[in-house]
Amino acid sequence: MILSAISIPMLGIVDTAILGHLDSPKYLAAINIGATIFNVLFWGFGFLKMSTTGLIAQSLGENDQNKINLQLTQALLIAIVIASVLLIFQKWLGYYSIHFTSNQGMVADMAHSYFAIRIFSAPATLIIYVLVGYFLAIQQSKTVLLIMLVNQVGNMLLDYLFVLKFSFGIAGVAYGSLISEYLALLTGIYFLTNTKYKIPELQQLRNWLAKKEEIKQFFMLNRDIFIRTLCLMAVFALMTKGSARLGELSLAGNAVLLNFFYLMSYGLDGFAHAVESLCGKYYGARDKKQFKAIIRSVFILSFAVAISFSLIYLVFGKHLINLLTSIEPVRIYSYAYIFWLIIIPLIAMPSFVYDGVFVATTNAKIMRNSMVIATIFCYIPLWYLLRRFDNHGLWIAFLSFFIVRSTTVYIYYRKWIKQWGK
Numbered sequence: 001m002i003l004s005a006i007s008i009p010m011l012g013i014v015d016t017a018i019l020g021h022l023d024s025p026k027y028l029a030a031i032n033i034g035a036t037i038f039n040v041l042f043w044g045f046g047f048l049k050m051s052t053t054g055l056i057a058q059s060l061g062e063n064d065q066n067k068i069n070l071q072l073t074q075a076l077l078i079a080i081v082i083a084s085v086l087l088i089f090q091k092w093l094g095y096y097s098i099h100f101t102s103n104q105g106m107v108a109d110m111a112h113s114y115f116a117i118r119i120f121s122a123p124a125t126l127i128i129y130v131l132v133g134y135f136l137a138i139q140q141s142k143t144v145l146l147i148m149l150v151n152q153v154g155n156m157l158l159d160y161l162f163v164l165k166f167s168f169g170i171a172g173v174a175y176g177s178l179i180s181e182y183l184a185l186l187t188g189i190y191f192l193t194n195t196k197y198k199i200p201e202l203q204q205l206r207n208w209l210a211k212k213e214e215i216k217q218f219f220m221l222n223r224d225i226f227i228r229t230l231c232l233m234a235v236f237a238l239m240t241k242g243s244a245r246l247g248e249l250s251l252a253g254n255a256v257l258l259n260f261f262y263l264m265s266y267g268l269d270g271f272a273h274a275v276e277s278l279c280g281k282y283y284g285a286r287d288k289k290q291f292k293a294i295i296r297s298v299f300i301l302s303f304a305v306a307i308s309f310s311l312i313y314l315v316f317g318k319h320l321i322n323l324l325t326s327i328e329p330v331r332i333y334s335y336a337y338i339f340w341l342i343i344i345p346l347i348a349m350p351s352f353v354y355d356g357v358f359v360a361t362t363n364a365k366i367m368r369n370s371m372v373i374a375t376i377f378c379y380i381p382l383w384y385l386l387r388r389f390d391n392h393g394l395w396i397a398f399l400s401f402f403i404v405r406s407t408t409v410y411i412y413y414r415k416w417i418k419q420w421g422k
């Protein structure tokens with residue numbers, strides 16, 4: 001699950017590495033804006049994966065294949081509807097998102113070019129979210145890894161071809177991502193046909209959708225995850241906006257550094273996926289002993305991995321920055337801020353594990369509340385108040401966000417676990 005999770009940020013790392021060796025920091029600045037917009041936009045619909053994993057894992061624990069078929073079909077239909085809406089409103093989405101996250105100029109124009117191409121990957125991306133959630137729930141993590149590898153390896157090869165060979169610039173990066181997403185989708189559909197999943201009959205689906213309690217549970221769960229993700233979107237959007245305010249060099253430098261953060265966060269997210277799948281199964285089976293045993297084991301392993309990331313960034317940080325860019329001003333700028341990446345893994349780690357717990361138990365209200373508190377009462381005020389400290393102020397606000405988030409979700413967990421029997 002860790003391998004499948006860290007394959008996701010590799011797409012952004014490869015994009016950054018290829019553009020970071022061109023002759024101008026403008027490319028890095030533009031990909032920072034473009035990648036942030038799509039991270040924010042697609043993360044906003046991350047509930048498709050989370051809710052699918054949580055609900056189907058519980059149905060697996062209940063040994064109810066018919067329910068699994070209906071839940072997966074429902075999630076796939078919602079993904080298709082959302083993707084259609086994004087494509088219909090793509091013109092307005094592109095204009096307002098780039099206007100919010102950047103200053104106008106050549107960098108914004110390149111970001112527009114990237115957005116206009118990459119937006120057509122929305123159907124593939126959202127359906128892949130659902131398929132990944134399904135495969136995680138039925139504990140086929142190797143399948144998830146293969147889907148992600150098709151996406152990432154395809155993206156690497158196409159980026160190299162379109163950017164370095166054909167000189168398509170930032171448009172080449174967008175085309176590489178677009179094509180590789182659809183290759184991954186085809187891979188996912190192939191593996192789906194080899195599982196127990198069967199498309200429900202129309203009458204079965206109608207009867208399922210007519211059950212008010214089932215639909216209410218689904219949409220309340222997705223509502224809470226969506227609000228939680230909106231807060232996360234706001235954090236990264238403001239991080240990019242703050243970087244743009246400081247100038248092109250800050251945008252480029254933070255683009256490099258945030259790739260290392262994404263690598264760490266998705267690596268730790270591998271444990272969250274394991275918790276979602278295993279704890280969801282034991283929660284569905286009402287096995288509290290195994291449920292708590294999984295959480296204890298995951299915390300020990302997550303702590304070890306978090307320390308590993310911190311040590312890697314401490315010892316090899318400058319070398320990693322050099323791999324991603326050959327532009328000397330960007331390198332020097334990034335060196336000055338890499339120590340923030342050394343601190344963050346240990347601070348952020350608990351929140352990833354607890355997210356997995358509350359996805360597994362479909363108790364997204366706790367995830368929502370902890371994220372709202374950390375964003376509205378910590379990150380946003382500090383983002384504004386610490387502006388005079390320039391980029392250090394941005395990273396202090398970012399770190400503080402994770403301190404509050406981890407602390408709050410732990411307090412909620414202690415209260416929730418005592419209420420298990422009720």
